[in-house]
Amino acid sequence: MSLQSRLSAAFGEAFAALGHDAAFGSVVDSSKGDAPYQCNGAMAAAGAAKKRGEKLNPREVATQVSERLKDHPLVASLEIAGPGFLNIVPSQAALAETAQLIAENPARGIEAGAELTIVIDYGGANVAKPMHVGHLRSAVIGEAIKRLMRARGHTVIGDAHLGDWGLQMGHLISELEIEQPSLVYFDVDYDGSYPDVPPVTMDDLARLYPQASNAAKADEARMERSRVATAELQSGRRGYRALLDHFIAVSIAALKEGYGRLGVEFDLWNGEACVDPLIPDMVEDLREKGLTEEDGGALIIRVERDDDKKDVPPVMLLASTGAVLYHTTDLATLVDRKAEIDPDLVLYVVDQRQALHFEQVFRAAALAEWFRLDQLEHLGFGTMNGKDGKPFRTRDGGVLRLEDLMEMMQSAAEKRLAESGIGADFDAEERGEIARLVGLAALKFADLQNARLTNYVFDPDRFTAFEGKTGPYLLYAAVRIKSILRKAEDMGEAFGSIIPENEAEATLVLALDAYPKAIALAAEKRAPHILCDHVYSLAQAFSRFYTNCPILADDTPDDVRASRLSLAKATLEQLEHGLEIIGLEVPERM
Known part of the structure; x- marks a missing residue:
């Protein structure tokens, strides 16, 4: 359990001992002040008591909880603020214990609960057509969600779902x-x-x-x-x-x-053509279930509901000519996935403009009792736009090939590296590889740091900056830690138990401790930007630690140096683990 989870358990026990619901003991990140955590359950507990006919002031509840926990080994201090907020400073012993657990396993605490079998449909490229900029978001978001789910212990199958029919x-x-x-x-x-x-x-x-x-x-x-x-x-x-x-x-x-x-891999390269043989039997099954009807010569399935606040047109199963349509092949794909994989969950990472299409398909699949509605999710996303606010295109208005976009980003990275003097003494091959990794990190992080449904503006100059919330900044942070650890190894320095005495050290430990929660939220909300926020915050916390806590300085005591080296190593391992999930590869040096 993370330190925050352990504190929640302790506060929950205190609330329960006072006759309140243990859920009121939930500990959250502090919104302000010097304390890193706070518990806001006193107000809710007082409100619940009032409904039972009891008169309790929230500050009274907070005081009672504080009295029970003032000597708890996880707590250094408790302060009651406002109407009954409890501001919590964890003890140094708790921080040291947490730090040591993190050092032993920087990715600890990432659990899935019940393991699921998940299919993620996130390709959608067409046969015979070059990949273009429109394929970027589906690919990088889908790959990140696939890796997130795998990190949580699920069995995840990525399907490219090719357009190869029609x-x-x-x-x-x-x-x-x-x-x-x-x-x-x-x-x-x-x-x-x-x-x-x-x-x-x-x-x-x-x-x-x-x-x-x-x-x-x-x-x-x-x-x-x-x-x-x-x-x-x-x-x-x-x-x-x-x-x-x-x-x-x-x-x-x-x-x-x-x-x-692009660093994207699929387990299946299926397309619409491979499910075409399933369509006659599928249509017959839908007929027998009484779900179809003729409409102007076409065969349809009505999926509207009485509580719909907008029109939901019927699923078009067969055109009047007898031709199959996108609804048909997507339903047949679900039939195939049910028969071959029987997944617990199917996620579609497809442009938000296809939301109505998937609503229709999901409702039809649920009516046919192939899947429940809660087993099918459309994870829509916004568009990458030019500076004119419209979907990004070439200067002549054409669709930019993905290959050209990636070369554009590598060129921007090469320019940025040259301006910064980074890698100036490396040979041309290594400089080129670093530029490739920096350009790719810039492109992918710029996309993933946004909430899925958000549109964003393509700006290679901003994306490739080594300052601010960018992919290159994160790569440089990781490479700097690698450099410190290599130097320490050359000096014969050893790692030791982490003793977070300095405020910057404690802040870094708490940043590391937040990783399981970030992974869990990112996976549950299908939101890679939450993990992006975490790795950026972690890199910032390490930067402050590095500035305020000399590691290899001559006057740093041996035990402190060993502690800080272990903290740096744990930070690197967690940072690389998080970056790998979002698809960023860290070079050995820059």
Whole structure:
């Protein structure tokens, strides 16, 4: 248990001994004053007593609690403020014990409770299309939530959920046939095996799709050709299915490289195509359950409720043409996940603008009794905007490739490092790797430090600063501790028991002790920014400690030096653990 949790338990016992609910003993971070903690339960206890017909003044309750705890080993002092707030200063013995526990395991106290199996759907990239800036937030937020949940002990499966179905595939197939009509895939009489080597590269796909799309927009006959190809693909035409397999394989190889550069990994690379065979049986199941109805030739599921404060349109299961839609494939994906994984929880990290879509899908899945509504969550997010307040684009108004965005950030980092003189004596290869890590940290932390639903402005100059709440600041803080520990090792210095006598030392211990709570809140609220706040506060607390508490100075006593080295080591380990969860990699030196 953290020190704060132990204090809550002690105060809860005191309230209970006085005849009050133990929950009134909850200890929270202090909002002001010199004491790090406070207990505000006296007012609530007095209010509850009044409802029972008893007359109690909140300050009386606070005084009674204070009397019971004045000699408690966890408490150095208690002060009653205002109408009955209890300001709490923990004892030095409690701080020393807490510090030692942290030194033994800087990530202690991170527990999941009941272990869950969780699927996180956070990719959404499309086959045959290069990754662009719009894929950034889903990727980094989803990866951070996946790692948060794993840190809490859950079994977590990340699914890229590719867009590999629909008209875009018809565009690709028909355009390839126009360019290379002699390919065996277009021979309807061919009944042999198809080549293992794809007939296209990722560059080909990236060229073919916009080429076909633009042609189809300008020519209805060309559009009809794509529609026919789509219908034949979805009807199971062998050559077209073989081409789709090639398109998917080529795209996944490119996506793995792109996501890998971002530090994002998936366990599953499933897409809409892989659940298409499930749709006929799924539709029949929904019919048999009496959930479907015909509407203008389309097959729908009504999901509106009497208490809805806004219109919730029906789920479109099949179009009047018989074509499947996004609702259909998302429901089939849930059927597949239920059968193959049977997760306790499915999280969708997708743009907030898709909120209504997921509300419809979740309600339909609940009506079908595949999942409960509390097992399905849409974790929406805002947009990364340009300085004009609109979603970020290139100067000519196009969508910026993610690869170009990352190169832009690395260039900004290289410039910042050169201006700061950091790594000036390193060779070019090491400087380049440090710039890559700094640029990536700047980009990812700038995104994750915001609450999910918040929009933010892309500003590489601000993001790459080594001062303030930035990724580079956090990397530099960790690298500085690594440098101190290397120097101590060269000097033959030893680690010792942590004795937090200085105020800055005590503050750092309390910052370290807050880690389990930060992890728990970030996971429960699906909010990586809470963990970002913690690692930034921890880095600030270490900076104050480093300024006020010399570690390797000649006049620092041996036992104090050993204590401070252990505190520095614990800080580094926790800082790196937290940074790893949010996806930031720390270089060895800068």
